[in-house]
Amino acid sequence: MxxxxxxxxxxxxxxxxxxxxxxxxxxxxxxxxxxxxxxxxxxxxxxxxxxxxxxxxxxxxxxxxxxxxxxxxxxxxxxxxxxxxxxxxxxxxxxxxxxxxxxxxxxxxxxxxxxxxxxxxxxxxxxQMDTGVVGFNKLPTSTPTRRKQYYIPSKSESDSALISPTRGVFDGLLMDENKKSEDGLNKPKTPTEILSSLKNRLISFDITDDKMEEIRKLSVRFEHIMDELKANGKAAELAEIDHLAQGIKAWVMDARMMDFSLVASKARLAAKDLLKHTGKKAEFEIIGLENEESILYIEKYKTGNLSKALTHLIRNAVDHGIETPIARVKKGKEEEGHIRVEFMKSDKFKGIEIHFSDDGAGINPDKILKAAEMKGILLNPKETYSMEDILKIPFMTGFTTRKTIGDYSGRGVGLDQVAHLIEEINGRVILKSEEGKGTEVDIELPFDHISE
CATH class of the missing domain: 1.20.120.160 (HPT domain)
Known part of the structure; x- marks a missing residue:
């Protein structure tokens, strides 16, 4: 390094x-x-x-x-x-x-x-803590498993004490343990009591995807109950259950999702700093987030990867996408380049699309093929590759046309890492480019089923 x-x-x-x-x-x-x-x-x-x-x-x-x-x-x-x-x-x-x-x-x-x-x-x-076993009451083994796991000893002389079972966040949620019916069973809580209990329990609860899925399934159960009540003409009970279901859905949205404001802020900061550092001129535009009546949301855990992916794309665009003002004028372009990020709700699937584009130099297919050939990753003769095939090569692991790590889009980090970041959050990346006119990277991010 x-x-x-x-x-x-x-x-x-x-x-x-x-x-x-x-x-x-x-x-x-x-x-x-x-x-x-x-x-x-x-x-x-x-x-x-x-x-x-x-x-x-x-x-x-x-x-x-x-x-x-x-x-x-x-x-x-x-x-x-x-x-x-x-x-x-x-x-x-x-x-x-x-x-x-x-x-x-x-x-x-x-x-x-x-x-x-x-x-x-x-x-x-x-x-030194790796023993190849997981669990309580187990002593270290001599042969660790391929996936590292750890043994946590107890302060006591004996490791015989098992961890006490903990109360789940949904245990007893539907039944009131303090109220008994005539047959000695717990009475069911009212919908309002259920919603209040759920909110209280989740104030300091460590939220995981599994627990969010439990909440989603609970919401589905309430929807089924609503259908049954509707069929039986019980309007009063239906209204109360509907209030509970909507409350749960609102909580899930607040706990699981967030808007793109933080992602957009980091993207603007990266573009501003990189343009200033390189001396290049370009307008950086973000569209699709202006409508306050129709805010776009994404799962919170996806924002970190998405922000990093956009930063890499901005670096690539500024470093070797957008030409210098002099070079752009010689090519008949405006002195100032244009980098654009568009966020939109997808019409093709339940989720979000992000379209990143620049009007820079575009991708030289011969340069891509030459670099791929030198790395030994071409499976067929160069002349058999279509433009569509060529534009898949930059996503191959470790592929880069950079020879040094001094460039801003260098350090060996290329579109393969962008694709990896997006695939980690269940999305996919599509590359489009026309030499001399610019490059577009489309990112598709379907919602997780627990966020629908």
Whole structure:
């Protein structure tokens, strides 16, 4: 890895990773003082480490990404599978070492020093916990499984104590445990009581996709009940049930979805910084988000990947898509280029489409074929490839036409990484380009079934 330059994307990484590790330290130190690493706190630590891992991976800071990935797995295990009274002393040692390592790497980035420091000490600390088994009452084994799993010992002399069953967020939701009918059974709650109980329980609940799916299924059950009540002509009960169903749907939307304002803000910032850094001129336009009466939403977990993908596309457009003002004038174009991002609700599927385009140099098919041939990834003679076939090549893993990592769209990161980011959130990417006229990248993001 070469010397890290102060490119805008690097500065963004330093800022965001710095914020993440500072929050990580705050949670870690608070837990050490109280001696309690609760599951919710560990889940928050894992989220912060995941952010650092993904950002570092996209910029090829392999040492940071590797140790973050290992710690993320350990955190997941400490959250989900552990003894009733875990011994957190070795765990705290790992967290402290990780924090120190990340701070050191970020310091190097801000001072133009070489990154990818030695993470072997932390990796060794984590590997010492790898036993190949998961669960309580199990002793370490000599042969670990291919997927690393961890053994969390108890502070007690014996590891015989199992974790006590915890109350699920939906347990007893429909029945009132304090009210008994004449036959001794619990009485059902009213719809208003159910909605109130659900909201109270979810105030501090750690939301996961599985739990969101449970809420969705609960909503479907209420819809079926509504149909039955409608068929039986029970208007009063129907109105109350409908109020409950709408309340659940509204909560799911608020908890699961968000608008594109944050994604758009980061895209504008990246475009502004990159254009200023390169001296190129281009209008950056975002459309489709102006209508306050018809706001577009997306699942919250998808925004991180989408924001990174758009940043890569903006870098590519500014670096080698949009020509210099002089070159554009020679080609008969306006001095100022145009980069556009359009968000829209899809007419083809339940979801969102994002259309990214620039009016720059476009893609040279011969250059793509030559680079692919040199990398040995062409399966057929070059002359047999259509333009449609050629435009699929940039999505192949590791493909890039860059020879150095000094360019803003360089660092070995290309459209293959953009495709990977979008595929991770269940979407797909389509590339269109005409040499000399520009490039378009279409992103399709269907909603998850739990968000419909």
């Amino acid at each position: 070469g010397v890290a330059k102060k490119e805008p994307i690097i500065e963004m990484f330093v800022t965001e990773a710095g914020d993440s590790i500072s929050t990580f330290d705050k949670y870690r130190l608070s837990a050490e003082q109280t001696g309690d690493f609760g599951r919710e706190l560990i889940a928050e630590l894992a989220k912060l480490v995941r952010i650092i891992r993904r950002d570092a991976g996209m910029l090829l800071f392999d040492s940071i990404a590797q140790v973050s990935g290992a710690l993320e797995k350990l955190l997941d295990c400490y959250r989900d599978v552990r003894a009733e009274k875990p011994d957190f002393e070795p765990f705290e040692e790992v967290l402290a070492a990780y924090s120190e390592f990340i701070h050191n790497e970020l310091y190097k980035l801000t001072h133009n020093e070489k990154v990818n420091g030695d993470n072997s000490e932390i990796m060794e600390l984590i590997s």
